[in-house]
Amino acid sequence: MSNQKRNLTLLLLIGALGMMAFPSHSSTSPDDPALLARGAYLARAADCNACHRGVAPGSADYSGGLAISTPMGNIIATNITPSEQYGIGRYSEEQFKRAVTEGIRADGTHLYPAMPYSAYQGISDADIHALYIWFQQSVPASDSPPPETSLSFPWSVRGLMAIWNPLNAELPESVASQKNPQTERGYYLTEVLGHCSACHSPRNIMMGEDMGQRFSGGDIGGWHAPNITADPVSGIGGWSDSDLSHYLKSGNLPGKGTAAGGMAEAVDHSLRYLSDSDISAMIAYLRQIPAIRNSDDLTPAWQHNQKPQTAGKIDHEAELLYQQACAACHRSDGEGAYNNTFPSLNANTTTGSTRSNNLVKVILDGVQREGAKSGGNMPAFGEVLSDQQVALLTNYVAHRFGNPSSQVSASDVATLRAGGEKPLIVRLLPVFYGIAAVVIILLVALFLRRSRRKGASQ
Numbered sequence: 001m002s003n004q005k006r007n008l009t010l011l012l013l014i015g016a017l018g019m020m021a022f023p024s025h026s027s028t029s030p031d032d033p034a035l036l037a038r039g040a041y042l043a044r045a046a047d048c049n050a051c052h053r054g055v056a057p058g059s060a061d062y063s064g065g066l067a068i069s070t071p072m073g074n075i076i077a078t079n080i081t082p083s084e085q086y087g088i089g090r091y092s093e094e095q096f097k098r099a100v101t102e103g104i105r106a107d108g109t110h111l112y113p114a115m116p117y118s119a120y121q122g123i124s125d126a127d128i129h130a131l132y133i134w135f136q137q138s139v140p141a142s143d144s145p146p147p148e149t150s151l152s153f154p155w156s157v158r159g160l161m162a163i164w165n166p167l168n169a170e171l172p173e174s175v176a177s178q179k180n181p182q183t184e185r186g187y188y189l190t191e192v193l194g195h196c197s198a199c200h201s202p203r204n205i206m207m208g209e210d211m212g213q214r215f216s217g218g219d220i221g222g223w224h225a226p227n228i229t230a231d232p233v234s235g236i237g238g239w240s241d242s243d244l245s246h247y248l249k250s251g252n253l254p255g256k257g258t259a260a261g262g263m264a265e266a267v268d269h270s271l272r273y274l275s276d277s278d279i280s281a282m283i284a285y286l287r288q289i290p291a292i293r294n295s296d297d298l299t300p301a302w303q304h305n306q307k308p309q310t311a312g313k314i315d316h317e318a319e320l321l322y323q324q325a326c327a328a329c330h331r332s333d334g335e336g337a338y339n340n341t342f343p344s345l346n347a348n349t350t351t352g353s354t355r356s357n358n359l360v361k362v363i364l365d366g367v368q369r370e371g372a373k374s375g376g377n378m379p380a381f382g383e384v385l386s387d388q389q390v391a392l393l394t395n396y397v398a399h400r401f402g403n404p405s406s407q408v409s410a411s412d413v414a415t416l417r418a419g420g421e422k423p424l425i426v427r428l429l430p431v432f433y434g435i436a437a438v439v440i441i442l443l444v445a446l447f448l449r450r451s452r453r454k455g456a457s458q
Contacts, residue, residue: 031137039134042127045193045278046120047270050262051077054142062139063087064146068114069221069419071207071426072155075114076147083141096132097125103161103169110161112149113207118169119195122188154429168208172197176288186285189278194270199225199262205424216292222420223261224357226301226349231291238300244283245276251369254340256302257349260358260367268370296354304352304403318396321389325363325381326397334401351402360394360408360416387413 043049054063064079082089088096088106095106103117104110111117123131154160172191176183190196201214216234217227229235236244243253251259251267259267271279323332330336334345345351350358366380385393387410394413398406415421 035130036134036138038127039130039132040138041273042131042193043134044270044273045189046123046131047194047266048080050265050269051114052080053077053269054144056144059144060140060142062135063142063144070112070114071419071423073151074149075112075151076149077114079142079144079146080135081139081142082136083143085143086145087141088135089141091132093129093132096135097128100128100131103165110158110165112158112161113164113169116195116198118165118171118209119192119198121169122171122192164206164208168204168206170211172209172211172214175290176285180284182281182284183288185278186281186283189274189282190285194266194282196228200228203423207423207425213292215289217294219357219420220262222357222416222418223361224353224355225262226353227292227294228286229289229292230287231293233300234294234297235289235291236286237291238302241280241283244286245279248279248282249274252340252343254336254344255347258340258343258367259369260350260362261365264367264369294354299352301349301352301354301403302347304347315392315396318392321385321393322396325385325393329378334397345397345401348402351398354403354406356394356398356406356408356412357416357420359398359402359406360390360413363390363393364413364417382417387411387417 049061051066051068052062052064053066054060055065055067059065060081062080064077066077067074068077079087081087084090088099091099091106098104099106099111099117101117101121101123103113103115150156174184174187174191176187178184178187197209197214199218199220200216201209201218202216203218204210215227215229218225227234227236230237232238239247239256243256247253247256247259248267248271250272251264274282329342330345331342336342336344350362353359362378363385364380364382367378369377381390390413391408391410394408395406398404
């Protein structure tokens with residue numbers, strides 16, 4: 001055997017031994033426990049199950065069906081289990097990435113921006129891989145089809161998203177220096193995975209985030225996601241790091257507030273599972289968000305009426321409603337009970353806010369919490385109390401325990417019961433239809449007139 005052949009044989013033998021000693025799946029194999037654990041953690045951090053959870057009794061996680069309220073109508077969350085018929089079981093990793101980061105399904109149709117792909121486009125390829133492997137390998141398949149989303153025209157035309165996306169679906173830039181590893185991690189958790197600004201920011205005329213007022217508060221489904229900028233009055237500037245950590249992990253902080261609505265879902269399905277170091281990173285990032293003061297706020301919401309006040313003119317019907325519906329849990333003086341399991345109504349952001357949206361919505365919809373640290377649930381009174389009764393009860397609670405400047409009417413309650421005030425683009429739709437109808441009539445009339453003239457000239 002020549003030296004050249006001997007050397008080639010030796011190299012091949014060494015290569016084969018190397019492959020045996022260092023198998024290629026050691027760090028990226030689909031069944032790698034570390035990779036699956038990472039995917040599970042990322043799914044929690046991205047709050048996937050809050051929207052995609054099954055809603056029917058006994059239904060599986062990620063099996064879909066939740067109706068997400070939007071001004072354009074309800075968008076039904078899809079099944080994202082590895083079901084090949086109804087879920088994402090046939091998605092390739094590239095198709096999965098495109099759906100998550102671009103909002104385009106495997107069949108090429110657009111997802112609605114209730115799916116926060118504008119934020120998710122910042123997810124790293126390594127994390128997309130971990131998520132994909134975890135969903136395909138570890139999530140039980142559910143062969144249960146959720147209802148289809150059915151919006152009215154023109155919102156039913158998904159192709160409009162191809163116009164909307166370039167104008168509104170931009171990845172938020174970090175408000176903090178990316179040279180600091182903690183705030184860099186905080187940016188990734190807050191702006192990308194957690195997509196916090198999607199709820200906590202006002203919307204522009206096209207229903208995209210108002211990039212100049214991000215985190216200054218937003219309305220969704222009648223609820224108001226409060227200002228979480230660094231402002232000490234309107235935002236969280238007066239909250240300590242321990243306050244924020246306790247609230248994000250439990251959603252229940254005596255002397256400040258209790259989570260309800262979408263924030264309660266974020267705590268229950270996502271935030272309470274995050275590591276202490278990740279919660280600290282989020283807080284470090286939140287501290288960097290430039291302060292924005294809401295002009296109506298003169299005092300932090302949680303500082304209003306820290307001692308119970310007696311209303312100057314007590315509405316006896318409202319007081320009776322409070323005693324019948326609220327006093328058993330929150331007590332007659334609003335101090336709460338059982339170590340804040342039933343929270344105090346004094347020093348509470350919900351009762352002390354200049355906007356009564358959340359107080360009205362809590363009365364209408366109640367509070368349904370999950371998890372050992374979530375505190376108690378609250379029944380919904382929307383089906384047993386009229387709009388006028390809810391308005392009376394809201395004003396009584398706000399005036400006695402919270403912000404006395406707050407005032408709501410029965411019509412305000414009716415609006416919130418229906419999902420909140422419609423944005424301008426929705427309110428203008430009938431006008432657009434009217435103009436379109438007039439244009440069509442004029443065009444038809446012009447066509448008929450020309451046809452008659454042409455016929456008469458022949």
